[in-house]
Amino acid sequence: MGQFPQLIQEDLDHLNLVMDELLNKSEANIALLVEKAGYLIHQCGSQESIDTTTFATLGSNAYNAVQFMAQLVNENNFTSMYQQGEHFSTLMVNVDENSLLVVVFPTHLTVGSMKYYASPAARSIAQRIEVASQRSPDTRLDLSDLDPKDVQALFRKKN
């Protein structure tokens, strides 16, 4: 299992382009790029009413659970997962080994059309992640100012 690469602004610009295009063409509300450990990597669309961090975590774990189900029926994997709601539905599409694309869309749109638009978007995102994986970013995480003593009590209890 490889590691999700570090992203730089150029990557985010590409993600914005692809995910905005997906939303425009499909008329979906929200697109989230989620790492399968539960991390929200990037989001596009109107997400005022949704806690996208929690949504991403729940989505990735549900998706991982379905992959376990796939193994039990001797499938390599299920490449997508669809949930239909009364007002909104969700589609999760595999991007690569480490990430997936989650799309939230109004129920009047069909899952078929959503897959039609989401699949090429997922492929384009996967290609970009591959580019990021091959890159060795010059900018490293600067830990020089971190004093381990400061970390001793990062979180404090209310009095």
Added chain:
Amino acid sequence: MAIINQATKELQVKIVYYGPAKSGKTTNLEQVHANVQVPESTVKGKMTSLATSSDRTLFFDFFPLETVAIKGFKTKFALFTVPGQVIYNATRQIVLRGVDGIVFVADSQYDKMEENVETFKHLEENLKSLNLNLDDIPYVMQYNKRDIPDVAPVEYMDFVLNNREVQVPTFEASASNSEGVFETLNMITRLLLHKFLSDGVRK
């Protein structure tokens, strides 16, 4: 493994509370959620629990905690618990995916010692199934329920659970009273950040 986003200056880290059934994993998270000081630089998310009707963890509990632990980088700690019941072992594996740090919450009662040991073995096996090795992952031990009379002495628990080549930090706790909860959390975050320091975050 931790996610670094250079563009948005974010570091995301996953900590999993692991342990036998009813050892107090969910209680730890509830206490942190209820009692953590939230200064301006810290953002506390909502706690999400996927539990059965009898309030046992079915899938996981989760809550995100955000602070600036490293200069210029927003650090998001994702705190998870796993279900304690053995029948949900597959679920535990799913939750362990991408784990950066582990808090093993042990029940200090004598009659729970076998379960503690068995659950610890499951932890190692589950990590192996994800191609991870416990020796490579920062973890701490919490000996919970110290408020109950006639619990096993710490030395005994150390002998049973913390008797590996490298001993890890241990904490006595009474999570329901919030005792030892923050000490445990702060130690695992400290170990994690030390590991990032020594690794330069990415190998």
